Amino acid sequence: MGQSSWLPRTLAAVMIAIAVxxxxxxxxxxxxxxxxxxxxxxxxxxxxVAMAGMFVPALNPLPDGxxxxxxxxxxxxxxWGTRQLLRAGGGLREGGYADHHMAHLIHNTAMxxxxxALRAPASHGPAAGMxxxxxxxxxxxxxxxxxxxxxxxxxxAVWDADRLTAMAAAGHGVAxxxxxxxxxxxxxxxxxxxTAAGGGGRRARRRGHTRAGGRGGGAGRGAAGPASCxxxxxxxxxxxxxxxxxxxxxFPAVADSGHETGHPGRGDPRRAAWAGPEEVGHRRCxxxxxxxxPHPARGRSSFRSRG
Amino acid sequence: xxxxxxxxxxxxRARAAPAAVxxxxxxxxxxxxxxxxxxxxxxxxxxxxxxxxxxxxxWQPPDxxxxxxxxxxxxxxxxxxxxYQSYMFTQMFGWMLAGTAGGNPAVIADPITWNAHIVExxxxxxxAVFAAIQLALALGIAWRPTVQAALAASIAWSLGxxxxxxxxxxxxxxxxxxxxxxxxxxxxxxxLAVLLWPVSDGKPQASFVAGRPLGVWPARAAWLVLWGSLxxxxxxxxxxxxxxxxxxxxxxxAGEPGWLAALDRGTAGLLAHRGLPASIALAVVLAVIAAGxxxxxxxxxxxxxxxxxxxxxxxxxxxxxxxxxxxxxxDPNSGLLLALLAAAYWPARTPAPAPAAAAPAPAEPGGGxxxxxx
Numbered sequence: 001m002g003q004s005s006w007l008p009r010t011l012a013a014v015m016i017a018i019a020v021x022x023x024x025x026x027x028x029x030x031x032x033x034x035x036x037x038x039x040x041x042x043x044x045x046x047x048x049v050a051m052a053g054m055f056v057p058a059l060n061p062l063p064d065g066x067x068x069x070x071x072x073x074x075x076x077x078x079x080w081g082t083r084q085l086l087r088a089g090g091g092l093r094e095g096g097y098a099d100h101h102m103a104h105l106i107h108n109t110a111m112x113x114x115x116x117a118l119r120a121p122a123s124h125g126p127a128a129g130m131x132x133x134x135x136x137x138x139x140x141x142x143x144x145x146x147x148x149x150x151x152x153x154x155x156x157a158v159w160d161a162d163r164l165t166a167m168a169a170a171g172h173g174v175a176x177x178x179x180x181x182x183x184x185x186x187x188x189x190x191x192x193x194x195t196a197a198g199g200g201g202r203r204a205r206r207r208g209h210t211r212a213g214g215r216g217g218g219a220g221r222g223a224a225g226p227a228s229c230x231x232x233x234x235x236x237x238x239x240x241x242x243x244x245x246x247x248x249x250x251f252p253a254v255a256d257s258g259h260e261t262g263h264p265g266r267g268d269p270r271r272a273a274w275a276g277p278e279e280v281g282h283r284r285c286x287x288x289x290x291x292x293x294p295h296p297a298r299g300r301s302s303f304r305s306r307g
Numbered sequence: 308x309x310x311x312x313x314x315x316x317x318x319x320r321a322r323a324a325p326a327a328v329x330x331x332x333x334x335x336x337x338x339x340x341x342x343x344x345x346x347x348x349x350x351x352x353x354x355x356x357x358x359x360x361x362x363x364x365x366w367q368p369p370d371x372x373x374x375x376x377x378x379x380x381x382x383x384x385x386x387x388x389x390x391y392q393s394y395m396f397t398q399m400f401g402w403m404l405a406g407t408a409g410g411n412p413a414v415i416a417d418p419i420t421w422n423a424h425i426v427e428x429x430x431x432x433x434x435a436v437f438a439a440i441q442l443a444l445a446l447g448i449a450w451r452p453t454v455q456a457a458l459a460a461s462i463a464w465s466l467g468x469x470x471x472x473x474x475x476x477x478x479x480x481x482x483x484x485x486x487x488x489x490x491x492x493x494x495x496x497x498x499l500a501v502l503l504w505p506v507s508d509g510k511p512q513a514s515f516v517a518g519r520p521l522g523v524w525p526a527r528a529a530w531l532v533l534w535g536s537l538x539x540x541x542x543x544x545x546x547x548x549x550x551x552x553x554x555x556x557x558x559x560x561a562g563e564p565g566w567l568a569a570l571d572r573g574t575a576g577l578l579a580h581r582g583l584p585a586s587i588a589l590a591v592v593l594a595v596i597a598a599g600x601x602x603x604x605x606x607x608x609x610x611x612x613x614x615x616x617x618x619x620x621x622x623x624x625x626x627x628x629x630x631x632x633x634x635x636x637x638d639p640n641s642g643l644l645l646a647l648l649a650a651a652y653w654p655a656r657t658p659a660p661a662p663a664a665a666a667p668a669p670a671e672p673g674g675g676x677x678x679x680x681x
Contacts, residue, residue, distance in 0.1 A: 007391065143564050143632045150385070158381045161449035162369060 012055035019048025039081070043074050043104060047111060054114070068115045074108035081105075103156050110149040117141040372516045375651050376448055376458075376503050379496070382647070383445035383461065385631075386638050390438035394635045400434060401427025403637075407473055410480025415470070422471045440464060458500040465497035472637075484546050485537040485593065486625035487555060492641040495648060498533065502526060502651050514604075517651040527600050530652060534597035534614070541590040552585055553578045556625065562633035574624050592617060604654050611649050618645035 022044035029036040050067050053060025082101040117140050140146060369377065394400065405423035408416040426433045444464065447457025469475060469491050476483055476491025483489035502517040512519050518526040545551065557575035560568040578585050596617065599610020622628060622642020629640035 007393070007396070144567070147628060147631060150388070151381070154381045154384045154388070155377075158377050158384060158445070158449040161380070161446055162373070162377055162451065165451045 008055035012052040012059055015048045015052040015055065016059075017048075019045045019052070022048065039077060040100075040104060043078075043108065046070050046074070047107065050111060050115075064115060068112060071108050071112040071115065075105060075112055078102075078105035078108055106149070106152050106156065110153060113142075113145060113149060117143075117146065371655070372503060372505070372519070375499075375516060375647065376454060376505075378647055378650075379499050379503060380445045380448035382639065382643065383441055383448065383496070387438050387442035387445055389631060389636055389638060390434065390441055392634060395434045395438070395637070396431050398427050398430055399635075400430055401425075403635075404472060407477075409474075410477070410482055411474050412479060415475060415479060419471055419474055454505060458504060461500045462497045465493045465500070468493045469497070478540070481543060481545050483540050483543075484551075484555065485541050485589065486552065486621055488626060488641045489540045490533075490536060492629075492638050492644055495533075495641055495644040498529060499644065499648055499651070502529070502648070514654045515652050517648075526652070530600045531597050533648075534593050538590045538593035538597060541586050541593060546586050547583050549580050549582045551582045553580075553582065559627050559630070562630075562635075563627055564632055567627055567632065570624060571627065600652065607652075607654060611652050614649040615646045618642050618649060622646070 022041045025036055026038065026041045026045070028034060029038070029041075046067075049059075049061065050071075053062075053067075078101050082105055085101060389395075401423050404426055405420055408419035408423070411419070441464075444457050444461045447453040448461065450457075473491040473493055474480065476489055476494065478490050483491075502520060504520040506520050513523045513526070515526070517529075520526075521529075540546070553575045556571055556578065560571040560575075563571065592613075596610055596614045599613070600607055602610060619642060622640065622645075626640040626642050627633075629638055629643070630636040631639060
């Protein structure tokens with residue numbers, strides 16, 4: 001890469017931009033009390049800075065050992081998260097949140113591999129591991145594993161690109177859900193529930209969940225409601241709408257009183273109509289924070305936030 | 308969309324109500340409470356509802372064809388990543404291209420030499436353009452709204468690279484070998500783009516993905532031509548020498564990791580002084596694969612599975628994953644693509660006939676039930 005220095009610099013700039021963007025998401029979530037996946041955003045910040053340091057050694061702020069520990073922690077964290085979600089029933093094939101954790105598990109493992117596999121000769125100094133991307137005498141351990149990781153990451157990139165149109169569709173759907181439910185005059189400060197006119201109202205109340213449309217998406221029913229769009233667990237959902245997912249939008253199991261869980265209880269008439277953007281597609285997953293909302297009647301937070 | 312526009316207009320004509328408070332979701336900047344008029348709220352809701360409904364109705368989870376398209380996109384993306392290697396931004400890339408002109412007729416070789424000269428003297432710009440094009444093709448295939456345009460562009464690009472970058476795969480120069488990548492990996496990209504072309508689901512469908520755009524028999528003909536040509540190339544004079552395969556495989560060990568170099572030396576040792584019988588055996592295997600597509604479904608599946616195994620064996624032992632571990636590879640070579648192509652011919656399971664149905668039609672050899680009109 002020393003013969004084409006503009007390329008690593010360009011890539012380093014892209015990595016820094018990604019890190020800044022992810023840091024901005026964390027800051028916005030804290031300032032505007034929005035839910036976000038802190039574990040993913042933190043991972044993206046760390047990964048962006050680390051990769052910028054790989055491309056341009058002058059940008060590396062920390063010793064190699066620190067990065068290795070960081071990505072080892074990330075690997076363990078997402079491995080645990082994936083295991084928890086798989087045990088909870090969100091299968092990889094279902095497009096549930098487990099596949100998203102798996103993707104980040106692969107990312108962290110790949111970063112850990114790159115740090116451990118790239119070892120410069122001793123004459124380059126102890127901190128030359130991160131500086132060995134310039135190809136000056138670097139030795140790569142287990143290069144076949146690099147090929148495996150490369151194929152996995154390329155496949156992940158292509159898979160995400162395929163789902164872009166679905167995310168855009170669901171984003172419009174979330175907007176329709178939220179806005180369509182406010183045709184009438186509502187008191188200031190009130191929250192706007194989503195109508196369950198898409199056919200899931202009474203059945204949803206009995207079963208305790210609202211089912212998103214099937215493969216047809218429920219299009220053409222002409223009702224604003226969960227049945228008219230596809231709703232996904234909340235990966236990036238609060239910034240770009242929600243992802244498309246054919247699976248049921250489920251409320252977690254709740255007691256009769258909503259106090260313990262932070263959701264409307266079974267007897268609460270708001271439960272069937274409650275599908276605000278933060279709640280739709282919710283699955284509790286590690287690293288997620290729930291939003292608190294001011295109760296329209298009580299004027300205070302009625303649902304606890306959980307980390 | 309017309310309904311959405313009319314809905315928007317009708318709602319916009321509603322008399323504005325006193326201000327209401329609502330949430331707007333969907334974009335990062337809009338997550339705040341804002342005061343909007345009731346008419347505006349309703350108008351926006353009607354428009355977004357229409358758009359959401361239409362978009363949601365269009366999007367489907369990927370089926371087999373779409374999964375194969377995504378695999379093709381991943382291979383193009385790997386191509387782009389390999390093109391961004393530092394080696395490609397040097398004059399050596401131009402020299403590599405110039406080397407493909409040897410043995411070809413002048414009408415083929417002269418443009419190759421001309422192109423290689425340009426690349427050699429403007430290596431950074433030209434390689435950046437090549438890599439960007441391949442990256443755009445990959446992302447274009449992966450993103451659904453542009454899949455057709457990207458597949459069409461990939462066909463044109465593949466044909467150009469097959470000429471200017473691979474010298475038509477060495478087919479006319481007599482140096483082609485199935486183990487080394489004949490008839491040129493990039494032409495298989497073009498073939499895959501044709502066979503995975505998105506078609507309307509309303510048309511009668513073949514039981515395998517590759518048969519849907521062109522029909523069952525044209526797709527089988529393409530299979531026959533491809534694998535039959537590989538069998539023919541395997542027994543050409545240049546490939547029948549006693550040490551031909553041995554020398555080719557042993558030369559690949561340079562620059563490879565230790566375990567792969569050991570595999571190369573072991574394979575070369577097996578082929579030492581056995582070039583002729585090895586070539587004949589390879590030709591027989593390839594001919595069986597070619598003909599097997601015309602067998603009934605069980606036989607066709609065996610032939611396709613055999614094709615996948617042979618392709619992957621060639622990719623590993625004969626091509627060393629396309630040489631991607633040496634730092635100077637431009638693509639993963641043909642083995643991986645042949646396996647992907649074989650996957651496109653895998654016949655789907657046919658559903659069981661209904662009990663009240665008439666006498667069942669005879670099973671279509673290699674393709675399940677006969678589609679109407681074919």
